[in-house]
Amino acid sequence: xxxxxxxxxxxxxxxxxxxxxxxxxxxxxxxxxxxxxxxxxxxxxxxxxxxxxxxxxxxxxxxxxxxxxxxxxxxxxxxxxxxxxxxx
Numbered sequence: 001x002x003x004x005x006x007x008x009x010x011x012x013x014x015x016x017x018x019x020x021x022x023x024x025x026x027x028x029x030x031x032x033x034x035x036x037x038x039x040x041x042x043x044x045x046x047x048x049x050x051x052x053x054x055x056x057x058x059x060x061x062x063x064x065x066x067x068x069x070x071x072x073x074x075x076x077x078x079x080x081x082x083x084x085x086x087x088x
């Protein structure tokens with residue numbers, strides 16, 4: 001069986017408050033600019049700058065596999081934001 005490929009995302013932003021379900025929002029960005037907003041509980045939230053390795057299913061990140069909820073695709077991050085998050 002083929003291993004499931006993963007894609008690396010970096011936490012670009014983290015909400016300072018919780019939603020009504022106790023989830024904190026995180027914006028994650030890959031080195032190609034792909035960006036998502038996800039919700040995570042206190043066990044799954046990562047600090048700003050942390051790298052999150054996300055399994056891919058049919059070329060789409062499977063955030064639920066890591067315990068993240070309500071994923072929402074965002075517009076592609078601008079090149080200057082990607083360069084700041086993912087320096088060479």
